[in-house]
Amino acid sequence: MSSRPVIQVSGVRKTYSSTVAVDRVSFEVIDGEIFGLIGPNGAGKTTTMECIEGLRRPDHGTISVLGFDPFRQAYDLQPRIGIQLQQAQLQKRIKVWEALDLWASLYGKKAEDGERLLEQLGLAEKRNTWFMDLSGGQKQRLFIALALINDPALVFLDELTTGLDPQSRRVIWDMVRGIREHGKTVFLTTHLMEEAERLCDRVAIMERGRIIDIDTPDRLVNRHCPERTVIVTIDDPSAEETFRKVSQVEEVTRNDLRFTIRGRGEDLVTDLIRCISDNRMRVTDFRTIMPNLEDVFLKVTGHSIRN
Numbered sequence: 001m002s003s004r005p006v007i008q009v010s011g012v013r014k015t016y017s018s019t020v021a022v023d024r025v026s027f028e029v030i031d032g033e034i035f036g037l038i039g040p041n042g043a044g045k046t047t048t049m050e051c052i053e054g055l056r057r058p059d060h061g062t063i064s065v066l067g068f069d070p071f072r073q074a075y076d077l078q079p080r081i082g083i084q085l086q087q088a089q090l091q092k093r094i095k096v097w098e099a100l101d102l103w104a105s106l107y108g109k110k111a112e113d114g115e116r117l118l119e120q121l122g123l124a125e126k127r128n129t130w131f132m133d134l135s136g137g138q139k140q141r142l143f144i145a146l147a148l149i150n151d152p153a154l155v156f157l158d159e160l161t162t163g164l165d166p167q168s169r170r171v172i173w174d175m176v177r178g179i180r181e182h183g184k185t186v187f188l189t190t191h192l193m194e195e196a197e198r199l200c201d202r203v204a205i206m207e208r209g210r211i212i213d214i215d216t217p218d219r220l221v222n223r224h225c226p227e228r229t230v231i232v233t234i235d236d237p238s239a240e241e242t243f244r245k246v247s248q249v250e251e252v253t254r255n256d257l258r259f260t261i262r263g264r265g266e267d268l269v270t271d272l273i274r275c276i277s278d279n280r281m282r283v284t285d286f287r288t289i290m291p292n293l294e295d296v297f298l299k300v301t302g303h304s305i306r307n
Contacts, residue, residue, distance in 0.1 A: 004031045006154055006185050007052060012061030014047055021047040022058065023209035034176065034186040036200035038193065038293070044209040045189040046086055049158055052187070053083055066154060079107060082147035084140075086158040086189075092132035096123060096142060099131065100149065107150040117145040121175060137168030144175055155179055157188040161195060173199055193293040203293070207301050217293055224299045225291035226264040230272050233258045233285035242279055246271050258285075 007029035014022040022044045029035040037045045050056040052063055054070030054077065063070055068077040090099055100114030118124045121141045126134065134142065140160060147155055157176065161169040176199055179186055190196055196203050197217045204214040213220060235257055243252045243261050248271060251262040261272060269288055276283060 005029060006031045006066055007035075007187060008062075008064040009048075009052065010062045012048065012051055012058045012063060014044075014051060014056065014058045020209050022051065024061070025206075025209070025211050026061075027204050027211060027214055029185060029187055030202075031185055032180065032183065033201040034180050034188065034199050036196045036203040037187070037189045037206055038191065038196045038200075038203050039206035039297075040191050043191075043206045045191075045206055046158055048206070049156060049187070049189055053081070053156055054078075079150055080153050082150060082152035082155040084143045084147045084155075084157045084160060086162075088143050090131045090142075092130065094131050095127070096129055096131070096134070097127040099142065100145060103146045103149045109149060109151075113151075114145070114149060117148060120178075121145050122171075135168070136164050137171060140164065140168070140172055141175065144172070144179075148179070152184065154185045154187065157186060159189055159191070161190075161192065169195070193297065197293050205297060205300060207297075212300050220293065220296050221291050222266065224296045227291060228263055228265070228268045229289040230261045230269060231258065231285070231287045231289070232261065232272070232276070232283060234276075234281050234283055236281055239279075239281060242275060242281075243272070246275050 005028040009028070010026045012022055012025045013020070025044075025048055037048060039045055047056060051058045052065060052070065054074050057071055065077055066080050070077055096118065097114070100118065101111050104111055104114045115124075115127075118127055121144060123138065123141055123145065126138060131139070131142070144157075144160075147157070160176070161172050164172065173195070176186060176188070188199070200217060202214060202216050203220065205212045205220070213224075215223070237254075237257075239259060240252050240254050243249055243259060246263070248263040248265040248268045249261055250264065253260045
């Protein structure tokens, strides 16, 4: 992954009448990464993405995509990007192969390019199926294929797995990772915190039209939620005082033989394991509770994620 930015957004603002959808947003997306814009529905994610794609013109600010202005140089940019829209639909009685063939012709590509994508995305057996007869996961895979038909350098995916079952969601995640592995950059929006943690190299937390923080998921968690919890069951009532002596431990509570230990720092778990080993304690259960992006969102916004 290079450090060259492929998307540069500076001071972008977009309003609808008296509603501020995007409020002075600035960030960069680096070549070869999966970058996620995360937050609840209504946070301004889709509007921001559509401004970057050139589908909506911001009221203020500047945007550069692959070195192009998405409005003044739209015809130069469009062949270099692939877009999956949040509310994408096709006519009910178009077959899978017909949709790929149509998209391929729009970009001057060969029909064989579409067939190859169907194979890669596990849709070859559905090539003669009507769009209306596809499952939700199959439709999303088809939209990914349509977004990739022009072999773009940059792919936009807007709330790609919303409404899918867990199995279909994980299939789509593997496909998104595959896009990145082929040297492409992925810019996605999601309100699913697990999805962002599993997929994204970096994420920007967005709430009420503003970017609150940007970093890797791990760094965001460590910065905003350094607390760690370990629950351990030990047949030794004196273990409570032993645990309190571990430097990063802040609180120890006991319920019968189960101890709940809270503290801060990346080494807390390691230090507790070392303590248990050094004191030859007999452990019958050991569990860790680690914070995640959902906890980060709650910490920085003051409320949990909402759909």
